Amino acid sequence: MTEQLPVTAETEKTTQKQQKERQFKGLSLTERKQARREKLIEAGIQAYGTHGFFAVTVKDICTEAKLTERYFYESFKKSEELFQTIFLKLIDELQQNVMQAIMQASADPKKMIDAGLTALLTTLKNNPQMARIIYIDAMLVQELHNQATIHETMSRFDRMIQAFVMLMMPHLDRPNREISLVATGLNGYVTQIAIRWVMSDFKQSMEDVLSSCRIVFLSLLQTFSEKEQAFVKDSSTLS
Template identity: 75%
Template sequence: MKSENTHTETIKDLAEPKKTTTKKNKERQFKGMSLSERKEARREKLIEAGIETYGTHGFFSVTVKDVCNEAKLTERYFYESFKKSEELFQTIFIQLIESMQQNVMQSVMKASPDPKEMIHSGLTALFTMLKNDPRMARIIYIDAMLVQELHNRATIHETMGRFDRMIHAFVMLMLPHIDRSEKEISLVATGLNGYVTQIAIRWVMSGFKQSLEEILNACETVFVALVENFSKK
């Protein structure tokens, strides 16, 4: 059985933004920016344009030209950073997932150590993000499920695995003295992940027809039942 500190560290790792290192090379400056800085700035513009176009119109209705028009860049700059549309979409998907995970786990940590408050805060953070940014919701819970490239590269599988581990660590943080095997908790975490994912997909595809409160109640009921069941000796 892993220690409480191990799972706390897992959650902290998920809650903290990924650190990136940049090489400091002496490059020719143009308008105060080096070549690599200008290239990175164009890449970020394309990512922002991709979120806007894919999130608004859907991946399968958007062309490379559409993304470039939104970014106000020529197509040659698109291929400077990405080989094809699917690569840009995958980059956006992973970026949005990481942002979501960090937001959820930060909310969970702030509500610790009360289990019910942790459950409420984490789920509220997740579904509020989706409601406040329908573009993110569409990319993650509609188009990503349909883009074959993400399945071929196992991106979807890896992402689901990360959420499984996050929920696993979440359960261990709520119930540090739980008397269950790691395998059992892992299976339960996978089930909870699938449950929340299916509710999120249904909610997003319906255009958020049900209230946030109804969605939260449906999810919290299952998580709270888990806590109460696992708390029994």
């Protein structure tokens, strides 16, 4: 026979609390709060991505999410906090798409370049709300509201491109500080093209935009390859 543990006042109190939490559609209070937070995030993507951060109020977000304003402040202190949360979520999604495409490409550097850039541009064109939030509103929010996290997060693209350069040219014998600066330059180049493309509502064909982005990566590949060949030649001569 299984021995039953004595029911203490504390145990009974805990049980009552758990039962109370699960009175609404089988969800606990914590689960309901998380569900409301997710609804606010999705509403924010829809509203900010359609109208722009500065044209959207907390009330607009709540109307879109079909929640009262008190639930907004349950999860976020202010609009900028929701925007930052959305920005981080979208950046993660964009970076994952790009890195997955690069890793699935063949070892040919040119094919890796095309795969990464195609994944970036395709993701933006297929998700215009994401594109607007990342490449238009985030820049303005960062500048006007001193959102250091947005600046730091955009720097992750520098590091991603640096990792890509090392993956593309695994035998590259260049100082890390040089590769880091080059990665920052590449990021800035592609970012400015992306901003122009997004602001024009994707009027130029993706083929043209891809070609423009590809040029600088191919030039880098050629320049570094020539340096490596010259280095190997000099080393052979000295030997």
